[in-house]
Amino acid sequence: MTQTGPRLRIKLRLEYDSPLILGPGKAELLARIGRLGSISAAAREMGMSYKRAWTLVEEMNTAFADPVIDSARGGAGGGGATVTPTGQQVLAHYRALESLLLDAGAADLMALNALLRPEGSG
Template sequence: MTHPATSPRLRIKLRLEYDSPLILGPGKAELLARIARLGSISAAAREMGMSYKRAWTLVEEMNVAFAHPVIDSARGGPGGGGATVTETGGKVLTHYRALESLLLEAGANDLQALNALLRPEGADRTGGAGR
């Protein structure tokens, strides 16, 4: 039961704890990256197929968890609103992406080995041991 030699995808979720836990994963990282590119929480959410409310909740979770906000935002209105990724937000995204790269590079053999142990796509996953 071998799989094609495809590169496994890596999606890491970090549980950062101090006073309250923060889960930092691919969704929050992608939201930060898109806000940086688009200058808008609502535009980033739209691009990700996420509600504005959900995106705002994720931004607030990160802003509260880190010592300094990761996103600065201004309300809309006649002059328009907008959002910018702060220096802290840029560092958070840089460190998260660095950890992804590190795991992909240093763990490539282990990731390939785990990938090879998976059931083939489309295989029946309803039976077998370990249920």
């Protein structure tokens, strides 16, 4: 079955009482740091500045009981970053919530999509 009309996407954004907001950008940053082993490489791949990526990492590390990213400064031995077990759990739970919304909410998402004005009209 081919889909016509606009395609609906879910962008999960979790807002906590603390200053933490966990959304698709931070989840993607965690995933890329895990894959690349580097905050700067993950930032580059996402088209974001290192300073911005580091700020997001610090935000998450401060908000959770244990750090989500463990980093080592560069130098002769090189630096690097790893996603901690807590960071892996945060990412896994975030992805599980995204899947839950897509799977359990599929009928509602299709119903909302059907209520949209067709492309090119109006």
